[in-house]
Amino acid sequence: MCGIVGIVGKYPVNQALYDGLTVLQHRGQDAAGIVTVDQNRLRLRKANGLVKDVFEARHMQRLAGNIGIGHVRYPTAGSASTAEAQPFYVNSPFGIALAHNGNLTNADEVKDQLFNDARRHVNTSSDSEVLLNAFAHELQCDNALHLMPDAIFRAVASVHRKVRGGYAVVALIIGHGLVAFRDPNGIRPLVMGKRETELGTEYMVASESVALDADGFTVLRDVMPGEAVYITEDGQLYSQQCAENPTYTPCIFEYVYFARPDSTIDNVSVYASRVNMGKKLGQKIKKEWAHLDIDVVIPIPETSNDAALHIAHELGLQYRQGYVKNRYIGRTFIMPGQGERKKSVKRKLNAIKQEFRGKNVLLVDDSIVRGTTSGQIIEMAREAGASKVYFASAAPEIRFPNVYGIDMPSANELIAHGHDVESICKIIGADGLIFQSLEDLIAAVREENPAIKKFETSVFDGVYVTNDITQDYLNRLDAARNEDSMALKAANMAADLELYNES
Numbered sequence: 001m002c003g004i005v006g007i008v009g010k011y012p013v014n015q016a017l018y019d020g021l022t023v024l025q026h027r028g029q030d031a032a033g034i035v036t037v038d039q040n041r042l043r044l045r046k047a048n049g050l051v052k053d054v055f056e057a058r059h060m061q062r063l064a065g066n067i068g069i070g071h072v073r074y075p076t077a078g079s080a081s082t083a084e085a086q087p088f089y090v091n092s093p094f095g096i097a098l099a100h101n102g103n104l105t106n107a108d109e110v111k112d113q114l115f116n117d118a119r120r121h122v123n124t125s126s127d128s129e130v131l132l133n134a135f136a137h138e139l140q141c142d143n144a145l146h147l148m149p150d151a152i153f154r155a156v157a158s159v160h161r162k163v164r165g166g167y168a169v170v171a172l173i174i175g176h177g178l179v180a181f182r183d184p185n186g187i188r189p190l191v192m193g194k195r196e197t198e199l200g201t202e203y204m205v206a207s208e209s210v211a212l213d214a215d216g217f218t219v220l221r222d223v224m225p226g227e228a229v230y231i232t233e234d235g236q237l238y239s240q241q242c243a244e245n246p247t248y249t250p251c252i253f254e255y256v257y258f259a260r261p262d263s264t265i266d267n268v269s270v271y272a273s274r275v276n277m278g279k280k281l282g283q284k285i286k287k288e289w290a291h292l293d294i295d296v297v298i299p300i301p302e303t304s305n306d307a308a309l310h311i312a313h314e315l316g317l318q319y320r321q322g323y324v325k326n327r328y329i330g331r332t333f334i335m336p337g338q339g340e341r342k343k344s345v346k347r348k349l350n351a352i353k354q355e356f357r358g359k360n361v362l363l364v365d366d367s368i369v370r371g372t373t374s375g376q377i378i379e380m381a382r383e384a385g386a387s388k389v390y391f392a393s394a395a396p397e398i399r400f401p402n403v404y405g406i407d408m409p410s411a412n413e414l415i416a417h418g419h420d421v422e423s424i425c426k427i428i429g430a431d432g433l434i435f436q437s438l439e440d441l442i443a444a445v446r447e448e449n450p451a452i453k454k455f456e457t458s459v460f461d462g463v464y465v466t467n468d469i470t471q472d473y474l475n476r477l478d479a480a481r482n483e484d485s486m487a488l489k490a491a492n493m494a495a496d497l498e499l500y501n502e503s
């Protein structure tokens with residue numbers, strides 16, 4: 001789940017882009033990049049690493065200009081090479097840079113088509129470079145010296161017809177301005193806002209509203225599924241629905257795990273949805289586990305904190321922060337490779353013994369994906385002296401791969417795949433395990449915005465909203481991106497000479 005930002009300002013935007021990316025760091029920890037336009041030229045800095053490490057003072061000085069976009073990456077396609085850090089760039093037409101959150105499900109076909117139709121070469125294995133070329137190709141078809149808003153919207157409409165999957169996009173077109181668009185199902189989030197200055201209105205788009213808050217922009221609204229927004233260099237704002245049959249189907253996992261609680265996505269406060277998840281799961285526990293003698297509720301920091309507190313309230317039990325989180329270690333789930341993830345749990349979390357000794361504890365997490373966290377955390381609870389360790393997950397069992405921008409490519413790596421609750425409980429070593437039902441999860445989020453009738457819930461139910469996911473596709477995805485093939489790719493990567501090679 002990457003993070004994207006874009007600003008059309010009246011003053012230099014480098015610092016605001018940097019600050020926006022910093023508060024979106026939880027969406028991608030692997031690479032970061034910024035592109036600005038200065039005197040008709042694109043200025044680029046991108047590299048692997050956290051925002052604070054990628055941009056040094058000398059890079060920030062180079063990133064001049066009042067208009068720019070930025071990206072933090074969590075790879076879901078291609079490799080982890082610096083060459084696949086974003087934004088990507090093509091020089092024709094006009095000079096375009098693009099940043100993408102999401103994942104295309106027909107990138108290979110589109111890539112072949114672009115070569116056959118337009119002799120366009122895509123140099124990396126990133127689906128985002130394919131998306132950029134698809135957009136550039138459609139803009140090129142117009143053949144005008146300067147594109148009017150209608151031409152840009154026509155190009156986005158053609159992109160919607162040709163590419164499939166999840167995508168929220170920001171792009172810069174030299175001599176024109178910033179274009180932002182969202183896939184026709186609205187799987188990935190995108191919000192826009194504005195800020196008044198003495199020189200006029202500045203506009204910003206971002207994956208989450210928290211980036212707008214950090215930069216002092218006020219939220220105007222979400223970009224609608226299928227909609228495109230075009231803000232010219234001098235600050236004229238145009239928007240148009242570009243999809244033929246848009247549906248409002250945002251990814252429910254944003255609310256479960258990805259987004260920050262202080263963000264509002266599609267008019268749903270992420271925090272409020274997590275409170276609701278806690279309340280609903282608390283009620284279920286009360287009903288189904290009335291016979292259990294739980295002493296205390298303990299969250300697994302940090303995403304589960306809000307849900308856990310409300311489970312405790314429902315049960316009338318104490319909520320205790322039994323684990324301390326090392327603030328210098330990032331999120332485990334979005335780390336590349338199971339080895340890294342496994343090692344990081346113990347470096348990241350440590351138990352406070354007094355909260356466990358002789359007690360029956362209920363540990364709460366937002367979700368169980370590969371079981372990396374839960375298995376180790378339960379072991380820690382026992383080592384700290386817990387008598388019984390029960391476990392509750394605020395999301396249902398994750399049994400199916402994700403194809404829209406979350407790196408869960410292989411069903412076999414999911415702990416719930418092919419297992420019922422009892423056997424998952426055994427594998428993670430708990431004395432009892434309970435999951436939220438999908439119905440309750442959907443209700444928890446919908447309560448905050450009933451206008452959303454449906455969510456993208458494929459990891460829980462195997463229903464893919466783009467209607468193009470076959471077992472054959474999932475098999476190919478698994479073969480290309482499971483742990484073993486990614487490890488092999490990483491080993492071979494050092495031998496690749498990258499086209500993008502600036503430091």
Ligand SMILES: O=P(O)(O)OC[C@H]1O[C@H](OP(=O)(O)OP(=O)(O)O)[C@H](O)[C@@H]1O
Binds near residue numbers: 302330332333
């Ligand atoms: O079953 P797993 O494969 O371990 O994945 C699920 C865990 O990973 C995430 O935590 P993470 O450390 O990424 O972030 P957090 O600090 O925001 O909770 C999530 O909150 C769960 O704790």
Ligand SMILES: NC(=O)CC[C@H](N)C(=O)O
Binds near residue numbers: 074406
């Ligand atoms: N998580 C994402 O949004 C990833 C974007 C893109 N598919 C990449 O791998 O770079």
Ligand SMILES: [Mg+2]
Binds near residue numbers: 303
């Ligand atoms: Mg967690």
